Amino acid sequence: MQFKALMLAALAGDAAAYRSLLTALTPHLRAYYAKRLSRRADAEDLVQETLIAIHVKRASYDPSLPFTAWLHAIARYKLIDHLRRSGVRRTLPIEEAEAVVAEENVDAAEAARDVEQLLARLPEKKRALVRDVKIEGLSTAEAAAKTGLSESAVKVNVHRSLRKLAEIVRRRS
């Protein structure tokens, strides 16, 4: 696994590997916090705090365990810590927020990367369409207006693209 190899090199003192690792992790952390915090500035603060925590606590990584599990536990700890400190009562009590996050796939960051790799297999126009409709959450009408295709063409294209992606996944496993 890529992250883990970088982490092991970084622990041995390889600065280049360490920079690549932190660089690769940053967008994942940004997405993680942006999804869970309403204020953008808070999310960015937490990204920074988490990068620092990763740095200061890197000795706590046990190489016999998955790297993503370690990363996720640290990100979650920082999130809960932040919610507690800010004392804001959000729509969810903290205990539930913890549960919601905990139920999530530990490999969320990895999954996001896999999705990107999969999408790269589609032709550019279809890729953009799938991203708009299935990831960004545009409606069929909005996507049609954006691309100039008819609504039914959008539907058909998205449907075919998804079927192709499913095919790729099935062949891989």
Add this chain to the structure above:
Amino acid sequence: MKTADLLERLAENPAPVKSATGGLAVAIAAGGLVSFAAMLAFFGFRPDLAAAIHTWTYWVKFAYPLLLAVITLRSAERLGRPGARARLGWELLPFAVIAVAALVQWTGAAPPERWELLWGHSHTVCPWRIVALSLPLLAGCLWGMRRLAPTRPMLAGAAAGLFSGAAGAWIYAFACNEYSAVFVAVWYTVGMALVGLLGALIGRWVLRW
């Protein structure tokens, strides 16, 4: 500061990381030495040690805290690693062992002798002595665990406390001349549990990061 700048600064010069377990081991060993020296200075080895090692209850008193210490140290270390699984399981084994040993002795004794097995002659001081001897170990263990990253500081502190209490009790057992497993099952456990509680309270503050 911008995130990109922060990232550059962090990545500038990552020193090779030494094993956190090694640091923990050194801190605990230092605490253990202080505890042992304190045991010798304040209480001394029990005078009848040579004779006592031929009784089974001596080995119960020796093995119970030692077993608990080994198991809880492992739990504390796991709890210090984000993403590692830490489930209650093996921690119950030493308690089961001592419960069986105490029951065997209790039911095997004539009813009038039973209370003597329970109270011994030092139950008023025993738990407190264990707490006192555990403090250097608790300090060392918590200090060593600060290099790790417990995501549940209170629970990690409790594990550190139970370990320190158990290790302190094991050291105290060299000085304590109580002969009954029932005594150990009750009063040693009380002492160790107090240190576990103390560890949880302190850990909640000092193990945060």
